[in-house]
Amino acid sequence: MIQNLRLSSSPHVKDPTTTRRIMLLVIAALVPSAAASILFFGYYSGILMLTGTISAIAAEAIAEILRKRGLKSLTDGSAALTGLLLSFNLPASVPIWVPVIGAFVSIWFGKMVFGGLGHNIFNPALIGRAFLVAAYPTLMTASWISPVLTNSTASGFINDKLRTNIESVVSSEELDAMTSATPLGLLKDARRVLSNPASTDLQKDKARGSIQTLYSWETIKNMFLGNTGGSLGETSALLLLIGGLFLCALKIVNWRMPFSFIGVVFILTWLIGGTNGFFSGNPFFSVVSGGLMLGAFFMATDMVTSPMTDKGQILFGLCAGFLVVIIRTYGGYPEGVCYSILIMNAFTPLIDRFIRPKKFGIQEVK
Amino acid sequence: MRKLTFKGGIHPPEKKELSENESIIEFPVRPEISVPLLQQLGAPSKPLVKKGDPVKKGQMIGEAQGFISANVHSPVSGKVKDVDYTNHPVTGRGISVTILTESNNTPTSDDYFKAEDPEKLSPQEIADIAKNSGIVGMGGASFPTHVKLIPPKGKNYESLILNGAECEPYLTADYRLMLEKPEKILLGAKLMMKACLAKKTFIAIESNKPEAVREWEKLTSGEDWIELKVMKTKYPQGAEKQLINAITGKEVPSGGLPVDVGVLVQNVGTAAALYDAVYSGEPLIKRVTTVTGAVKRRANLLVPVGTYVSDIIEFLGGYLGEPGKVIFGGPMMGVSQRTDGVPVIKSTSGILVLSKTESTEKPQTNCIRCSRCVTVCPIGLMPYEIAARSETGDLETAGSVGALDCIECGSCSFICPARRDLVQLIRLAKNKIIAKKKRGAQK
Numbered sequence: 001m002i003q004n005l006r007l008s009s010s011p012h013v014k015d016p017t018t019t020r021r022i023m024l025l026v027i028a029a030l031v032p033s034a035a036a037s038i039l040f041f042g043y044y045s046g047i048l049m050l051t052g053t054i055s056a057i058a059a060e061a062i063a064e065i066l067r068k069r070g071l072k073s074l075t076d077g078s079a080a081l082t083g084l085l086l087s088f089n090l091p092a093s094v095p096i097w098v099p100v101i102g103a104f105v106s107i108w109f110g111k112m113v114f115g116g117l118g119h120n121i122f123n124p125a126l127i128g129r130a131f132l133v134a135a136y137p138t139l140m141t142a143s144w145i146s147p148v149l150t151n152s153t154a155s156g157f158i159n160d161k162l163r164t165n166i167e168s169v170v171s172s173e174e175l176d177a178m179t180s181a182t183p184l185g186l187l188k189d190a191r192r193v194l195s196n197p198a199s200t201d202l203q204k205d206k207a208r209g210s211i212q213t214l215y216s217w218e219t220i221k222n223m224f225l226g227n228t229g230g231s232l233g234e235t236s237a238l239l240l241l242i243g244g245l246f247l248c249a250l251k252i253v254n255w256r257m258p259f260s261f262i263g264v265v266f267i268l269t270w271l272i273g274g275t276n277g278f279f280s281g282n283p284f285f286s287v288v289s290g291g292l293m294l295g296a297f298f299m300a301t302d303m304v305t306s307p308m309t310d311k312g313q314i315l316f317g318l319c320a321g322f323l324v325v326i327i328r329t330y331g332g333y334p335e336g337v338c339y340s341i342l343i344m345n346a347f348t349p350l351i352d353r354f355i356r357p358k359k360f361g362i363q364e365v366k
Numbered sequence: 367m368r369k370l371t372f373k374g375g376i377h378p379p380e381k382k383e384l385s386e387n388e389s390i391i392e393f394p395v396r397p398e399i400s401v402p403l404l405q406q407l408g409a410p411s412k413p414l415v416k417k418g419d420p421v422k423k424g425q426m427i428g429e430a431q432g433f434i435s436a437n438v439h440s441p442v443s444g445k446v447k448d449v450d451y452t453n454h455p456v457t458g459r460g461i462s463v464t465i466l467t468e469s470n471n472t473p474t475s476d477d478y479f480k481a482e483d484p485e486k487l488s489p490q491e492i493a494d495i496a497k498n499s500g501i502v503g504m505g506g507a508s509f510p511t512h513v514k515l516i517p518p519k520g521k522n523y524e525s526l527i528l529n530g531a532e533c534e535p536y537l538t539a540d541y542r543l544m545l546e547k548p549e550k551i552l553l554g555a556k557l558m559m560k561a562c563l564a565k566k567t568f569i570a571i572e573s574n575k576p577e578a579v580r581e582w583e584k585l586t587s588g589e590d591w592i593e594l595k596v597m598k599t600k601y602p603q604g605a606e607k608q609l610i611n612a613i614t615g616k617e618v619p620s621g622g623l624p625v626d627v628g629v630l631v632q633n634v635g636t637a638a639a640l641y642d643a644v645y646s647g648e649p650l651i652k653r654v655t656t657v658t659g660a661v662k663r664r665a666n667l668l669v670p671v672g673t674y675v676s677d678i679i680e681f682l683g684g685y686l687g688e689p690g691k692v693i694f695g696g697p698m699m700g701v702s703q704r705t706d707g708v709p710v711i712k713s714t715s716g717i718l719v720l721s722k723t724e725s726t727e728k729p730q731t732n733c734i735r736c737s738r739c740v741t742v743c744p745i746g747l748m749p750y751e752i753a754a755r756s757e758t759g760d761l762e763t764a765g766s767v768g769a770l771d772c773i774e775c776g777s778c779s780f781i782c783p784a785r786r787d788l789v790q791l792i793r794l795a796k797n798k799i800i801a802k803k804k805r806g807a808q809k
Contacts, residue, residue: 001674001705001706001707002685002689002692002705002706002707003704003705004704004705005689005690005691005692005702005703005705005706006690006691006702006725007691007702007703007704008691008702008725008727009702009787009789009790010695010697010698010699010700010701010702010774010789011697011698011699011780011789012691012693012697012700012702012718012720012725013378013535013697013698013780014727014728014779014780014782014785015376015780015782015783017781017783018728018783018784018785019731019734019783019784021783022734022736022783072729073731073732076731078734117731117732117734118732118733118734118735119732254737303734303737304734304735306735308735308737308740308748308750309737309740310741352748356748357740357743357746357747357748358746359620359745359746359747359768359771360611360620360744360745360746360771361607361617361618361619361620361621361622361745361771362619362620
């Protein structure tokens with residue numbers, strides 16, 4: 001007779017998926033975009049990503065030591081993911097210390113002060129980015145560089161042409177701070193000119209021309225492939241889409257979130273239009289530009305800070321998409337993905353409180 | 367045929383291949399057996415024998431006490447060695463009648479009361495036979511069958527569902543029974559349907575048992591009283607509420623019973639046991655159980671109730687390596703044992719041995735709100751929330767967000783990537799809430 005067998009409450013089998021595996025798969029889904037970023041912006045962007053990732057791990061290690069909890073949590077991969085996502089949000093030419101500061105803010109003030117993984121209210125990477133944008137606005141919004149592939153005909157054409165257009169509408173001091181510009185930044189500038197009563201007719205014509213160029217299929221194609229100015233990891237909508245769909249297929253990302261998010265941006269942009277009135281927006285431009293793909297597939301879907309139910313995920317996506325369009329069209333910033341997601345993060349507990357699954361055996365009141 | 371199912375659920379590795387092709391073997395009676403007096407949900411039975419008394423096979427040795435209880439019979443002829451507390455597979459310790467076997471011959475005593483004309487039995491007579499024979503639900507919960515067989519006043523049964531889903535991984539006892547003794551199940555079901563006055567019977571089999579499906583397609587074709595329903599292979603497909611929902615589309619109301627939607631669910635093994643009781647007069651003294659996992663030989667055995675697990679393992683050539691866990695039932699809802707010196711009881715659908723490595727658990731980490739537990743919960747609960755409330759001792763909120771509706775299927779704990787003991791915490795909250803209610807009622 002055998003005594004002292006292991007006693008435990010059922011179930012006695014577990015699914016092999018662990019938190020760590022989930023984090024590593026998300027990182028894997030970001031690898032193509034990271035590689036493309038090195039291809040487009042040069043090896044320095046690789047150094048930035050590595051710095052961001054390592055800093056985030058270091059920040060978590062320090063916090064865990066201060067909390068006297070040991071370094072076990074480092075193996076879950078969540079700090080590395082936060083660091084990588086934060087780097088994805090940086091312009092490619094920022095100084096090396098920017099990702100370090102961003103990573104520490106992300107991990108310490110975005111995550112550890114709330115109690116560590118799973119307890120934070122806001123997406124840590126976006127907290128880091130929001131901090132950097134507030135603290136170093138010029139570095140964060142004007143250090144865009146053109147992809148190194150610029151010499152190839154298409155993007156060269158776009159960037160040069162845009163540059164000529166844009167030079168005519170912004171003051172020379174502003175231009176000095178600008179190495180290149182993001183398509184969304186250019187669109188915002190052009191719109192500003194159009195809505196400014198002091199603008200001359202010539203300026204307005206050029207601004208219209210600039211919008212036309214931005215909305216051309218040529219531009220959209222380049223933006224879709226990633227051959228455009230922008231943050232490190234945001235540029236290639238295609239690669240982010242591939243990575244995102246990979247996560248949807250593995251059910252690590254609930255497909256309802258990115259689809260409702262991007263869907264709303266697509267429809268609302270077209271509907272609201274902007275300076276040319278209703279139904280004049282270019283929906284294709286809107287979904288491939290800025291951080292929408294990254295935000296919708298990788299940031300909004302952060303499990304910790306998004307709702308628990310399918311319906312909640314859809315609601316989150318719809319509201320965040322709506323906010324993005326409002327900020328892009330009427331706000332002061334060219335891009336609004338980061339703030340939209342942060343705002344919706346704040347609503348997540350409320351969504352989870354009121355949108356709950358239908359309980360078995362409870363008849364809905366008719 | 368369209369496969370029926372429910373919302374939620376999981377797909378654990380099935381592991382049925384380990385034992386599904388093993389025909390049922392009759393297990394020889396051992397020199398000593400130990401028959402617990404609590405083998406059912408409800409009150410323990412009252413012992414009718416004392417130390418030194420001779421007993422005959424089939425003799426009632428424990429009498430039902432109270433409304434929800436069941437009789438217990440001796441599986442062998444022999445002498446009572448003792449009536450005392452011993453190891454119990456569910457409660458840890460419990461009163462058992464330990465018997466030294468003298469023979470296994472079926473006696474001609476009055477205890478073996480055989481119905482003269484089974485076709486002509488009245489509903490009440492069928493229920494009485496079930497009661498006298500100590501028949502309980504053999505799927506695992508072991509609810510006394512006679513209690514549910516007759517609908518309570520003011521309610522009635524529309525349909526009877528024979529549960530042959532066997533959704534627990536590893537277990538193949540019901541499968542073998544459906545293949546090897548289908549006539550017993552069929553006639554037992556007919557008796558049940560007659561007793562409960564249902565108009566229609568369904569037999570539910572999961573699609574991962576194609577041979578059983580084929581066999582029962584043959585058996586049910588041309589019969590208008592019984593219909594085969596093929597279920598999608600998904601855990602917990604065989605859970606009473608989920609099964610009813612999948613087949614009839616009805617939801618058993620929260621806090622209610624299947625009879626509230628006019629359905630009676632009975633395990634296929636229970637139908638076979640009722641057949642035995644009515645047609646051969648044999649009370650419930652043995653059952654088919656799957657012995658699988660880390661044992662030298664896997665088998666489906668017809669075991670006398672009271673047989674020690676250690677004897678069964680020895681019969682099968684011993685453990686494969688050092689055992690980590692011995693589980694009564696399947697891996698999802700089974701009860702792990704401290705020792706293999708425990709007897710098989712009426713509800714033991716399987717004995718699963720897990721190796722040392724399979725028995726080690728990874729430490730729990732923080733909930734990352736991945737929502738998998740919410741997605742898989744077949745009851746539509748938010749398990750992470752109830753578990754968190756249970757952890758902080760906030761029973762009131764745990765109750766208000768549905769702790770008592772939990773069926774304890776364990777899908778949430780299975781799927782949790784943070785390895786959190788979700789169902790365990792919910793179970794704890796549930797038990798505390800129920801205990802509190804009882805205390806409140808006493809005051």
